[in-house]
Amino acid sequence: MSRIAARFAALKAEGRGALIPFLEAYDPDPATSMAILRGFPRAGADLIEIGVPFTDPMADGPTIQRAGQRGLKAGATLSATLAMVRDFRREDDATPVILMGYFNPILSYGVERFCTDAAASGVDGLIVVDVPPEEADEIEPHARANGLDLIRLVAPTTDEARLPRVLAATSGFVYYVAITGITGTRSATSEALAAAIPRIRRHTDLPIAIGFGVRSPEQAAEAARIADGAVVASALIDTLAENLDAQGRAKPDAVRKVLDQVRALAEAIRATPKAA
Amino acid sequence: MNKPLPNSMRQGPDARGRFGPFGGRFVAETLMPLILEVEKAYEEAKNDAAFMAEWRRLLTHYVGRPSPLWYAGRMTDHLRAAAGAGQGAKVYFKREELNHTGAHKINAVLGQILLAKKMGKTRVIAETGAGQHGVATATACALFDLPCTVFMGATDVARQQPNVFRMKLLGAEVHPVTSGAATLKDAMNEALRHWVANVEDTYYCIGTVAGPHPYPQMVRDFQCVIGDETKQQMLATEGRLPDALVCAVGGGSSAMGLFHPFLDDEGVAMYGVEAAGRGVDTEEHAASITRGRPGVLHGNRTYLLQDDHGQILEAHSISAGLDYPGIGPEHSWLHETGRVNYVTATDDEALEAFQLCSRLEGIIPALESAHGLAYVMKLAPTMKQDDIVVLNLSGRGDKDIFTVAHHLGVKL
Structure with missing residues (x-):
């Protein structure tokens, strides 16, 4: 069983949803982002999403755009991101790690070589934002051959006719984009989520995580209760960004503040049993 | 249907929007249904004699062709x-x-604005570099009474002041984009982001033969x-x-x-x-x-x-x-x-x-x-x-x- 499947199965047995915090590789420097990554599991992360910086992140709002720019300035590359995962795996072999990014850096690295190296580094799944099911053959065969899950985005705009096709191309879990919009902007209402998730469940047995606009412990708990997990990204990056000095360097307690926030999110999720 | 010409170089793109290995539809899922909707609407429009006649009329009497x-x-x-x-x-x-x-930009803009109307979209966005496409889009939106927002890199806003003022005179909102080098690439990023957040009512009028399928084909056909x-x-x-x-x-x-x-x-x-x-x-x-x-x-x-x-x-x-x-x-x-x-x-x-x-x-x-x-x-x-x-x-x-x-x- 893959790490992703094992983790969701364990959480189901526990009767709660997953917390999936996000960090951008090398934001604002390699040591700080590595410290955050290492600290995530003990702070309560059930799965981890690592953003791979790209110059032109089409689906991201200003918060993640700036995080990506800081990461790039600090020298982030796809291979550097894989090296972070290898380092992480030396001490944690259970927490699933998902890379989220855009296609061009992968194309440039070589799709086949990337999938091989990512799997060997301990990556479990990929979210490639700008490769929809229509273009899936670009990456799917190599991902599958290396046991990498291809986690797909389902959006409020994904209609009934399209949903089965998107889900058929998905493995690991489904990432429900809660809003029609970019990351870190607005949030969906509980009512909207409560209507959207059963619509997806009718078509799949895969776990569903909700992302985009999940910021507070309350929102995370609600999302993890309605679906099977909550992705929190921009809210954590905002905290990190608030704890940089004028030169953009991390202040001494920046890592602690981000991890404290993860802890608060995790506590809220753990205190909220899933709807049967 | 016409039989394809043997060895013709004018047959592209294929059903996936590819010209050989190039082209395609590399967009986030949120946009994908809309891209498919634009493609369907365009396929209908180009075979719709009344639609094409209206475009031709505009080219003759409004553009001066x-x-x-x-x-x-x-x-x-x-x-x-x-x-x-x-x-x-x-x-x-x-x-x-x-x-x-x-400039030539107006040729494809008029086609696209007619399409936006046909699709029932009530507002239009565009990206612009020199401002020519922005001016053309603002012009067509004035003519068709559609609200228009033009995304333009802040660097370009500074070096193309006359066109910025033109767009404003035409009733468009010019949105300066400060990310990256604040030029055309960044304007296009921002227009795509805005579109993702406003898919229900908004048509994105792309100025060139790039972007996801069907835009490269559609803009080419009009040009x-x-x-x-x-x-x-x-x-x-x-x-x-x-x-x-x-x-x-x-x-x-x-x-x-x-x-x-x-x-x-x-x-x-x-x-x-x-x-x-x-x-x-x-x-x-x-x-x-x-x-x-x-x-x-x-x-x-x-x-x-x-x-x-x-x-x-x-x-x-x-x-x-x-x-x-x-x-x-x-x-x-x-x-x-x-x-x-x-x-x-x-x-x-x-x-x-x-x-x-x-x-x-x-x-x-x-x-x-x-x-x-x-x-x-x-x-x-x-x-x-x-x-x-x-x-x-x-x-x-x-x-x-x-x-x-x-x-x-x-x-x-």
Whole structure:
């Protein structure tokens, strides 16, 4: 069983949803982002999403755009991101790690070589934002051959006719984009989520995580209760960004503040049993 | 259905929106259903006689088409004077700069705004570099009473002030984009982000033959009016097809519009002129085909300026309209098949052509078009006197006079 499947199965047995915090590789420097990554599991992360910086992140709002720019300035590359995962795996072999990014850096690295190296580094799944099911053959065969899950985005705009096709191309879990919009902007209402998730469940047995606009412990708990997990990204990056000095360097307690926030999110999720 | 011509180069794209390996639909899931909706609506529209008749009516009575094909006699004589005996092709200008709004952009904008109406969209967004596409979109939106927001890099807002003011006069909102180098690429990122957040009521009017399928095909189809007219006018004037076509390429909509109708005419050579900025051996240029390699950006696979890690590089050109690190996917395919030659002209060469054209022909060309002319000035003297070369004079240079004055050290 893959790490992703094992983790969701364990959480189901526990009767709660997953917390999936996000960090951008090398934001604002390699040591700080590595410290955050290492600290995530003990702070309560059930799965981890690592953003791979790209110059032109089409689906991201200003918060993640700036995080990506800081990461790039600090020298982030796809291979550097894989090296972070290898380092992480030396001490944690259970927490699933998902890379989220855009296609061009992968194309440039070589799709086949990337999938091989990512799997060997301990990556479990990929979210490639700008490769929809229509273009899936670009990456799917190599991902599958290396046991990498291809986690797909389902959006409020994904209609009934399209949903089965998107889900058929998905493995690991489904990432429900809660809003029609970019990351870190607005949030969906509980009512909207409560209507959207059963619509997806009718078509799949895969776990569903909700992302985009999940910021507070309350929102995370609600999302993890309605679906099977909550992705929190921009809210954590905002905290990190608030704890940089004028030169953009991390202040001494920046890592602690981000991890404290993860802890608060995790506590809220753990205190909220899933709807049967 | 018409049987496809054997060996035709005009059949693309395929059902996946690919021209060979280029093109496609590399967008986030949130946009994908909308992209499919645009494709379906366009497929219906182009076979809808009433829709096409309305577009043609607008082109005739609002834009002022057909645009003239002008024999640039003084330019021809000037180039012959320095050419060898019997050398120096006849130079014609396809005068897209005489269109309403001053460039070719309006051709595809009117088609797209009619489509937006047909799709029931109630607001329009666009990206712009030089501002020509923004002005054209703002114009069509004024005519059709649609709210319009134009995304424009803050750098371009500063260097294209006349067009910014024009758009505002036309009732459009101009949204300066400060991310990245704050030029065309960043404006397109921001327009796509805005579209993702407003899919229900918004139509994105893309200005060039790039972006996700069906945009490269749709914008090309509307711009083909340039090449179709050129063909007819050339046959009427000279009784034969030209020997060479030349056009500047940024995203490449004006070039695709001129070239496409001639792709199957073997005797017609074609030259797409990329902006070489301060030189293709410097880091400051916008020559995606000459110095880039294939990658994926803004919804399509095409030649891009990028570093070794697949990060997109900032382009540079004196011309805001060419300041883009990519090129339409069909151009990438025409490059790899060898059908079109992609060459370059520097900022300085464009400035020289800009001034020469003004003095010799009494036509102030856009800096974009001046790149094309700079290459004509190299090409025509190598051709025979009875050869014919057509330059797509895609836009007028009024918007550029401040930039040119600045570069020439003139205070206005």
